Amino acid sequence: MRKLIDTNTNELPMRERPSKGKTGQSMKHESAEKHVTGKAVYVDDMPEYPNQLHVVVGGSKYAHAKIKLMNLSAVRSAPGVEAVITVKDVPGHTDIGPVFPGDPVLVSDECEFIGQPIFAVAAQSFEQAKKAAALAEIEYDVLEPVLTVEKALKDKFFVRPTHQHKRGDSAKALENAAHRIQGEQYVKGQEHFYLEGQVSSVVPTEDGGMEVFTSSQHPTEVQKLVAEVLGVSINKVQVDVRRMGGGFGGKETQAAPLACIAAILANKTGKPVKYRMSRQDDMEMTGKRHDFYNTYDVGVDEQGIIQGAEIMVAGKCGNSPDLSDAIVDRAMFHSDNAYYLNNATVTGHRCKTHTVSATAYRGFGGPQGMMVAELMMDDIARHMGEDPLTIRKRNLYGIKYDHIKTDDGQIDERNQTHYGQTVEHNLLPELIEELENTSDYWKRREEIKVFNAQSPFMKKGLALTPVKFGISFTVQFLNQAGALVHIYTDGSIHLSHGGTEMGQGLFLKVAQIVAEEFQVDLDTVQVSSTRTDKVPNTSPTAASSGTDLNGMAARDACLRIKDGLFKFATEHYQVEEDKVRLESNHLVVTNAAGEEQWVPFADFVQQAYMGRVPLSSTGFYKTPKIHYDRETGKGRPFYYYANGAAVSEVIVDTLTGEYKVLRTDILHDVGRSLNPSIDIGQIEGAFVQGMGWLTTEELVWNNQGKLLSNGPATYKIPAVGDAPIDFRVKLLEDRPNGEATVYRSKAVGEPPFMLGISVWSALRDAVSSIADYRFSPPMNTPATPECVLNAVMATERAKEAQWAQDAATADSVNA
Template sequence: MRKLIDLPDNAAGSQDLPVRERPSKGKTGSSMKHESAEKHVTGKAVYVDDMPEYPNQLHVAVGGSQHAHARIKLMNLSAVRAAPGVEAVITVKDVPGHTDIGPVFPGDPVLVEEICEYVGQPIFAVAAKSFEQAKKAIALAEIEYEVLDKVLTVEQALEKNHFVRPTHQHVRGDSSKALAEATHRIQGQQYVKGQEHFYLEGQVSSVMPTEDGGMMVYTSSQHPTEVQKLVAEVLNVSINKVQVDVRRMGGGFGGKETQAAPLACIAALLANKTGKPVKYRMSRHDDMVMTGKRHDFLNTYDVGVDEQGIIQGAEIMVAGKCGNSPDLSDAIVDRAMFHSDNAYYLNNATVTGHRCKTHTVSATAYRGFGGPQGMMVAELMMDDIARHVGEDPLTIRKRNLYGVKHDHIKTADGQVDERNQTHYGQTVEHNVLPELIEQLEASSDYWQRREEIKAFNANSPFMKKGLALTPVKFGISFTVQFLNQAGALVHIYTDGSIHLNHGGTEMGQGLFLKVAQVVAEEFQVDLDTIQVSSTRTDKVPNTSPTAASSGSDLNGMAARDACLRIKEGLFKFASEHYGVAEDKVRLQSNHLVVTNDAGEEQWVPFADFVQQAYMGRVPLSSTGFYKTPKIHYDRETGKGRPFYYYANGAAVSEVLVDTLTGEYKVLRTDILHDVGRSLNPAIDIGQIEGAFVQGMGWLTTEELVWDNLGKLQSNGPATYKIPAVGDTPMDFRVKLLEDRPNGEETVYRSKAVGEPPFMLGIAVWSALRDAVSSISDYTISPPMNTPATPECVLNSVMAVREQMANTDAADA
């Protein structure tokens, strides 16, 4: 165990890194630092905005709508065109090709023609010699609007049936009958607000016209292929004339899956018109106002339980605030529906998902992709059931876990119910959660601390502590089947060095490093002999976005496939060259090892062997390809296997709440997380720590605020608070679940780690509810929407006290 940093006496932090038997050469299983770590901290890492500018490069600013819903009646841009430094102004009439750049469904005009549907929606774009000149020019536009009725909230959309896509439903058994017959029936609701991505590097694209009428695009995007396709479509050229390059992003979190493409399209349109290179870099204010965020969700539940708090049936509604267009909302609300059970067997269940249209900026992908919002209703239910039946919330959680059998619960044929099938028909296999929770329960001293906290609260009139253990069961795969594919390209040069390219993008998560480790493992060479290059559409085509926690799974397997193809030729050559059977040659420790019939070994340096193979005209390059097996989903029936496997984890958080002000601190968090057989434990633990803090921020401090006109008020770091170092748990302990390789055939039996730990932050929210509930001696389950800011927590305290006073008055 090693300390993360030097901490004050009242704080602690630890990471448990698995011990590996063999010495590390940078292959899989080794804790290697991020491949660009030194470049990040020294400022040498080159982002799009750091690239050298061309002498004649132009800069973009966009004029956006001043109203949430309006018709453009008149538009005069003559003063804009005449402004100093302006070289081009475009409207939708200047688009030679497609004008709608919706990523899946139509609804996202590259520039508005007539109807504006959110404040800031792009209407026209300016290219000037400097960004400052472009910004000043857009302010000179004269636009006359006819203001139209607007829908700004989920509640309004539900009332008006105002949706971007049709409602969808999952049904298992007879929920109405189960609810009617249950011993206890409980209802509840919560409003879960969205989240700003707030990446360090904002949205940016830089484009250069090519001599053949195409475009070279440098962009900060998680989806280079989508950028390539949409730029080609707006320019009305074939896709092969557009090339996209992504070396790195300063954070993505889903915000650069679809939202990067409009910048590239607008810059390309202006470059096409002027014949000059064009860069479009959004200011932080414009980025926050004009690009999508995590969806708000209104969740409701109606649950029936037996005397032990075990769920007999449930009816759940998840309603996402999708904004003005579909974007990715269909799949995001689907995932919220898929994860509305989190880790719990719902038994007879009906889950309904609404995709609410509002006149706000279109919500988009964000780490977890709807899953976190769906899990929130499951954890709300668990806490509420526990308070209703008078049990500890952890006891109720454990009783309702998938795969936990109860002798008194039988199937129709009299057998003990396995309780392992989800409400959408997928069987939960290779389930480690009961064991994982048991380990964390013990290592965190949950029950001892529970008693200590009860004693503290009983003797502390105003300061209250709370404790919660919450699990995560997160499905891994794109729920849209065709996206579950990846390609890779591997070259070996004659000096033994290796070049790697694949379809995944690097946004700081360590994907390039992990895939390079896979290649190092296959060729048994040191990591420093492998060079990973920018993700480029002319090297690996038709790529899926780097999203859905699938980056390592898909691209690691594709790279491995390329390596295996090369190795097949190399081993065949070695067998012929050295006159031994193929099973007598192997790669090990930067060498080819040849074993003769006498058992004697000849060690040939890898570089020398590669040179021999080259002289023998053996292919030293190959593409690789991978598609995820087993997955399928029938949308008509709402049944299938949308996920290849589940990643799991759990967190215990302890908080201290001042019930007079609503202020609080996170005192301690213990995390045990399942990553299968880790490709890189240090990277995985870093992802877990960062995801937890980001998830905690979503649920506690990060509050998006719109006014009654549909304008975003939390539009900068002064009005939007992401977690800082002082907000992290004072005592922070993170450990990987050991000796539990993935039950499915993933790359070296590893598991995804990008999104699943984000939901561990729910433990903080649940602990805050626990602290407030202690005011009532744990008999009342407090109302608490998110984010649970101090104001929200104080309102929750007042609501509990009011309910207690009403109960006392009724008893009197």
């Protein structure tokens, strides 16, 4: 019999204690203490070399112009300057577009946004480089810029071809519908505002290559592009990413130009070079979330159930393709959000403008697509005189109706998207039902109606909005990952994988997976920085797939090592394979008599080493089942869907447009959580960031294409005071992923971002109460107080018009 309690320490002996930090346990972020104490090392914290140079880039003064003349002699002779480069100094490729060409590392003759890099200066200090860059003399032939989505649509000025999804006959369905409603919205973009700005530090190596330290979500892309601009093979360049101080998609492609420019200057001077952008340069010269102009035309029956829809999403892509093709695709994929569109045509345009190229941002176009779906739901509800939640629930995927039949007379399953993917393992109907009950939605709805009827100026609003977000890169080949695991002879474990850590807890989660596989304490596992010489050909850490991909790759490496360890154990201890297991930092061997021998993990590893058993392995994973035919617009682009819903309550001052979020309840589906505390933290942060996108964060350009919101004084991210006063977040329990992800978990990075839509919808609900919920207020985003006040005035006018119409109808009846 095993002793359960050590009487001397009153603690369980090591072999009786569950391993600490395995999956499913709430563990603090692996760098949490380093973050709060300032010990976490970012690229700009790394010790500088005595001969290190610093970079500043000279950019275009105009949104669209030809360079007529450029004189950089004063720049070259300025104090401290050691090198000045233009595109003519690039040894290799000059275009660093991540997918499609269109992003010159330095402009040759035509500038297409204000701040577009033309030349770069390397000096002994940042201040010297900045002063020198200001001495450049450049003459331009100024051209007319295209600055708006509307102008680009009119001129058919696109960075990539238009794409379309089609299911059934939308035109016929609209024509035959009992009710037909149209609407439009303009959804502005968003600045990433990561706390650590864009930065790269590059050191020349003795073999003509480069060692690159960068704040990037995509080390392999940085490696490839640096090699290409230098004209060397990829194996000459090594990229190291320990951590980022935030990324949110802004460091997926936007980090590469800094590394490339620094590498060209390092190659030219033979010295280490660091390029760290100032905050203003960062905001003006790097990409942001896409603006979207969305329209819809929807037909519904007498119950508000959608019969057909035609939706257009048009992204403001900026001056180059960057990732816009896939981003607009994802907006199209998510223009249904959680709702069955029936007969549908969805069209996506990639509009070119002479502004900085828009890029990846948390949700990758999905949030902008979902906005049109939620706009539709609110507008249908107001038109039909129903509560918006009622209309949302009636239109959910998987809700079947006896009176709605397919062409062959069968009841329509209502589970196929407009791009042909079947919505499986659909949790939203029960998730929404649970949330409406736990949040007391209907009780609060009645209380809010009473409050609004009695309050002349302050109005409350309430909204429940769901999320159905597809998980996978929509570009198939990116859905792969590698990992490297070593076990050392003292039982400690070293882990390296292709994912990057930007504060989201990826390193911790993958380490927990390794600890789970070997049944050891989490502090046994050490995670290294992400390096391209350890794990090659990595995909970006994006699309919410960091844990799905890298966790499975790490697990694969562990399983390969364990296979060898267990074979050795059966031979060494002369038992069958089912008589050995790993548990609580031990190898447990059961002999023929049923007696257990507990061997400390470190001792067992030492035995295996002496037995010449491999203690190291690579691992690999590729996502199964996914495919998409771009020609037909059909396929299964997503492995699975993550689900969630939020109820938000707001109060609006109709005299000023100011408002406050009073309460938010969130119920979110993460499958079988790998780390509940990390997941809840991600949900809280994503919600607030999504709320900020839709309420306070406003990008403003002037009519010349210059960004005016270029610093924290002119761009307002949400602060503590903007968060809901009452904030309740809960994970959906006992719902493992229906697909075979790592331990049946689900992605959590992007899906909860879109829960912030509930705040925008609640603001519209509050304003709609002015007209007794008979009018759906126009409210573009961000819904700043000014925007809300405009919606209030529009609703007042609609109310007066309705009164006049009602009075005229009454007079006609009386006559």
